[in-house]
Amino acid sequence: MNLKKIGYFINQALKNMARNKVMSISTVLTVSISLFIVGAFIIFILNAGIFIKTQSDKTQLSVFVDTNYTEQQALAVEDKLKNIADVESVTYKSKQQAMDEMISKQGGAEQWKQLFGDDNPMPYTFIITGSDNTKLEAISADASKIEGVYKVDFAKDLVNKLTGIVNAVRIGGIVVVIILFLIAIFLISTTIKLSLYAKRKEIQVMKYVGSSNSFIQGPFLTSGMLLGFLGAVVSSVVLALSYKFSMDKATEIQFLNLSFNGLQIALVVVLLLISGIFVGALGSYLSLRKYLEV
């Protein structure tokens, strides 16, 4: 395999594609849509994983006191919380602090004012730090039993819920991704089948004069790989742009703890390019095997 031969294959492949522009363009677009969804899916799974990890690494839980408790009563609860086993520290958060924090995170000070006037609907809150995050479940259970504790917020609940959602998305996503890959492979193999048909006379001549198999198949294999590659390039560009855009948005919601990660998107792009070329090669290989007898 030398450069001259590869140059010839690419040249022929481009001619094949130019000969069948409509089919080639729609194949590239379909491949790019498929790969875009694949890429978006991978990024979602990666980030959901990172998010869940940071949440489950938290060693804190929040205890909310009944809203009708006075500050005095609330402080009495604090002593009981401190007595729970494995509690390392308990931090008190007043109604005002809780309100301020929420407004600084989510904004909307005006609306709160309109809705509640000077009343503060936030409960008194204690932040408990456990000695390590495996103890949180037990601490949470004990804290819930204390009188005056209205609710214990525990990252693990959120983590469990999220993990459930992510798992469902993952299974559904894998099915969708497989279907999309199959569609892309099918379309590429159909495109190659059409170019094989268009060039059947040339192929016949090549066989009779004794062209090597690689010479006969090379241009078609190259066409398929080029179609897949172009689809991957289009999807990568669109994906990188929408990734940038959504990460900028996500950064505004600090709670999500996400930010633009160049390495992450670079990895996904490389993966898409490889998948595109692979899908293209496989699609054309299938057509060649089926329609090109030697």
Add this chain to the structure above:
Amino acid sequence: MNQPAIVRLENVTKVYGNKTIGLDHVTTNIHKGEFVFLIGASGAGKSTFLKLLFREEKPTSGKIYVGNKNISLLKAKELNILRKNIGVVFQDFRLLEDRTAYENIAYAMEVLGYSKKDIIDRVPKILKKVGMIHRQDHYPQQLSGGEQQRIAIGRAIINSPKILLADEPSGNVDPSTAVEIMDIFKEINSVGTTIIMATHDRFIVDQLAKRVLELKKGKITRDQEGGRYTYES
């Protein structure tokens, strides 16, 4: 004949998928430089004989040797080597309609990996050899049957093959053109190329007086040097 056999068939039978018999236990030797006519009624197995030689079809049983190689055992990858050494010409020419005479021959060289320089060098020589240099820029549609056949012959000899197979090469041309086409084959044969030609053309067989292999229902019924189309003792 003291020349070594370049083509050898040993008990070759070809049964097609639908149980039709193409060749029936055929054994024969063809030597280097021979000119052999395959004759026989329609369906006798002439095309089958030729197709087996360049492995368009595989024998059902028996062995076929081309230049000492059992071609049934060739792997797909080695097949092109066999075909490079065998030129083929068909009754219907099989030229590429969207390419000129020149381009048809150049294309065959291109797909064999010849360099541009070799192509520019060799194509005119081949066109001269088949007497078509003056029509090199014409498309097949602009050429007569005989002229198209000349181009097809030119394409078949780009590799200077040792064997040239022709399946009714004069079947689509008038008698006088057929004679001209035969002159090209004779010339190719005169430099040592083995020619095996299936034909229904009585006039040509009689005039050239070469070896005749007559087939009937897949069997060889006559093998005669300097034979005529119809057997007479």
